Amino acid sequence: MRAAESAPARQELLRVDNLVVEYAGKGFRARKFRALTDINISIGQGETLGLVGESGSGKTTLGRAVLGLAPVSGGKITFEGQDISHAGRKQRRVLSRDMQVVFQDPYTSLNPALEIGDILAEPLGVQGMEQAAAKKRVKELLDQVGLPSDAIHRLPREFSGGQRQRVAIARALALSPKLIVCDEPVSALDLSTQARVLDLFLQIQKDTGVSYLFVSHDLDVVRHISHRVAVMYRGEIVEQGPADVVTRDPEHPYTQRLLLASPVPDPDRQEKRRADRHRLLEEQRIQAEQAGVPA
Numbered sequence: 098m099r100a101a102e103s104a105p106a107r108q109e110l111l112r113v114d115n116l117v118v119e120y121a122g123k124g125f126r127a128r129k130f131r132a133l134t135d136i137n138i139s140i141g142q143g144e145t146l147g148l149v150g151e152s153g154s155g156k157t158t159l160g161r162a163v164l165g166l167a168p169v170s171g172g173k174i175t176f177e178g179q180d181i182s183h184a185g186r187k188q189r190r191v192l193s194r195d196m197q198v199v200f201q202d203p204y205t206s207l208n209p210a211l212e213i214g215d216i217l218a219e220p221l222g223v224q225g226m227e228q229a230a231a232k233k234r235v236k237e238l239l240d241q242v243g244l245p246s247d248a249i250h251r252l253p254r255e256f257s258g259g260q261r262q263r264v265a266i267a268r269a270l271a272l273s274p275k276l277i278v279c280d281e282p283v284s285a286l287d288l289s290t291q292a293r294v295l296d297l298f299l300q301i302q303k304d305t306g307v308s309y310l311f312v313s314h315d316l317d318v319v320r321h322i323s324h325r326v327a328v329m330y331r332g333e334i335v336e337q338g339p340a341d342v343v344t345r346d347p348e349h350p351y352t353q354r355l356l357l358a359s360p361v362p363d364p365d366r367q368e369k370r371r372a373d374r375h376r377l378l379e380e381q382r383i384q385a386e387q388a389g390v391p392a
């Protein structure tokens with residue numbers, strides 16, 4: 098795997114100031130639940146901000162707030178200098194070209210009844226692209242994410258998890274967005290597929306200059322993909338800074354704990370990850386032995 102390349106001269110794309118998100122409580126007179134408190138982040142053009150934290154810390158909510166899918170109760174979200182904190186439908190429609198999302202689960206995020214070509218052409222059609230131009234763009238997108246052009250006439254179920262995630266990435270790229278919110282996009286994949294999909298994210302950034310808000314509970318993943326990292330804990334950002342500093346020499350005790358035990362919520366996945374790591378290390382050891390290099 099390659100590491101994230103250093104960011105170009107920084108031009109701010111997204112800025113979040115003192116953001117508060119409160120969800121309505123259930124039932125009459127139920128109290129509101131504050132999911133985010135006083136969040137401040139900024140993402141430059143061509144930059145990746147990794148958002149890390151345990152389950153329930155508010156990572157997804159922050160991504161959703163940026164996309165206009167969570168209620169902003171206070172503070173401000175600015176995109177390319179424009180206040181989008183309370184963007185209406187019309188402004189969101191324009192923004193949807195510039196901001197896209199890739200979700201965690203490649204098995205449920207694609208319409209199982211549609212051929213890949215139609216899945217990729219959908220956002221192009223919505224934005225009014227002619228059929229011939231859309232067809233050409235779909236081929237470009239498949240090529241960009243490393244899928245064969247005959248994928249056009251195949252259904253999602255004919256693809257592996259990693260390939261489906263490539264389709265989801267291609268769909269997100271269709272309208273050449275400036276920002277992609279990536280919500281745990283490799284968490285459902287096995288370790289070696291994770292590595293290949295992370296490399297694809299890096300290559301796409303290099304080729305297109307897109308920015309990522311990259312949500313993950315896995316510090317290893319975030320370290321690899323991000324220029325800067327923000328650590329969330331109970332709805333607040335407790336630490337943020339350059340990826341190598343935050344992930345190697347954290348200041349906040351919570352980040353130090355995260356570093357010691359990268360939390361993986363599901364015990365089965367935890368076990369599988371341990372086994373995967375062991376297998377990879379063993380493969381590396383055997384390869385090194387065969388090459389006559391001590392492991």
Ligand SMILES: Nc1ncnc2c1ncn2[C@@H]1O[C@H](COP(=O)(O)OP(=O)(O)OP(=O)(O)O)[C@@H](O)[C@H]1O
Binds near residue numbers: 152
């Ligand atoms: N639509 C909602 N209505 C009410 N509460 C919500 C809603 N969505 C999230 N929450 C709550 O907000 C808090 C933050 O949730 P969020 O999903 O943002 O955390 P997360 O860090 O992304 O967690 P995970 O890694 O498990 O996805 C949690 O306590 C969650 O229960």
